[in-house]
Amino acid sequence: MSSTDGSGSTFFVTTPIYYVNDVPHVGHAYTTLNADAVARWHRLLGDEVLFLTGTDEHGLKVQRAADEAGLTALDHATATSDRFRSAWEMLNISNDDFIRTTEERHHLAVQALLSKAYDNGYIYADTYEGDYCVSCEAYYVEDDLVDGNCPIHKRPVEHMVEDNYFFKLSAFADQLTEWLEADAHSIRPTGYRNEALGIVRQGLDDVSISRTSISWGIPVPWDTDHVFYVWYDALINYATAAGYGADDADFDKWWPTTHHFLGKDILRFHGVYWPAMLLAAGITDLPELHVHGFLLIGGEKMSKSGGVTAIGPAEMVDEFGVDGFRYAMLRNHSFGPDSDFSYEAIVERFNSDLANTYGNLVSRVATVVGKKCGGIGPAPDPDATLATAARTAYAEAATAWEAVQPSVALDATWRLVREANEYLAENEPWKMEAGPEVDVVMGNALEAIRIATVMATPAMPEATEIAWKRIGMPGLAAEQRLPDAAVWGGYPGGVPVEVGDPIFPRFKPAS
């Protein structure tokens, strides 16, 4: 199940598929960046990685938005889907696949998977009558309504009577409980696993999974008057991309190593409904979930309905650069709990960690090598004291990445960078005469930079390549293979070191 031994395991990692009616914001970026960083770490380990993101495009809300815009639902979905695609390109997201739920391959997989559940007796027809909120695309019981309005959108509900297909969620309570209790890695961090257990314990009702009132969806194959309700088509995207129903060998290869990244708001769907659907279809390998909290602004939730201004990733990238933004997002927020997002915190982080500690280290080392070593980076000393720091940093970072704690991993990585700065202060190579003594000091500093740079590539794919070239390393930092590349002594020596402009110029707020 775990795939971090670096021996060519597979690793399938996903983000949620984002609803096309949304505009990409910092929250979407947060989930996606964490998944991306973990995907990149696994590539460093030599794992074969399949990293999936995409867009969720069915449902009445999309259809109505398209009507308003005077477009077909598909054209509208395409236009909005592209906003996510370009946002992820801008953020250097290394997804291997981008799925759209409107794609043929997805329709086939959904129909195949749910047909299987139907054949297995877990889907049945029934009539549903109730008050329906179009915005939610959900029924409400009277107790939930606020003055006859939808409690979320505060708009009138519509009374509807529908023949629906229902998923026998109630049949899976025991299996879900067993899975959650037996597998400590089923849902992490643990708090969210407990929440999922709580949901199951509170009792599971069967859920309606089809609609006759809309056509913008995936037809129910055994009754084409119906389309599947958007959530039940959406979740299946993960299976689609892994090859479900299309390529059994592919599916068998990827599915056992599935890791879903998601925010806590959709824990119910991913931690309860989705595993039950898989079980209903006879798939007993259940995914691992990595659940994170919300980014808060001034302690308040950031969302449309929360009324807090949503911030676009593009403006953050304009301010801090792609890698500055990526690093700050990963380093400032512990993966799991809610945490405060602030511009000031990013500025602090950028200046402290990137400009002062890492960027400045590269600059000062390059300059001294230029002056004392003729611009040629010397080889490190195999027994340098810094070697211990490097070993510790790698061990801690590797553990943290494995546990999906990027902030911890980067903290560990930066300890090595700080120790390199300390090492220089202790040895004062700029005071020495050119010769073997300086060479050893500078070789060690360069080696520390090399190792830290490899370890930082998941967070900063561009800047690390610049640093990699500066210190004269051939190839790409991202092409290195861990753990070997983190072993002390990999810096070859005898290669040219270039001074260049600061990689991260210190940030001065516009004000």
Add this chain to the structure above:
RNA sequence: GGCGACGUAGCUCAGCUGGUAAGAGCGCUCGACUCAUAAUCGAGAGGUCGACAGUUCAAGUCUGUCCGUCGCUACCA
């Protein structure tokens, strides 16, 4: 109402199954250095670990109550 999370230095947070004299980064003060991006290095100040009670030889670390903040309770990461 139900379920849950959180409350540790000015700020953001680490502190696993209880046991060396409570930690890190940032910020602040002082000092050093001058290779470097007004960067770096060192030293220091600063906390009765939300409150109360309990369990224990021993509690941020377990139990209970309370106070405070927040979230979820079908569809916004």
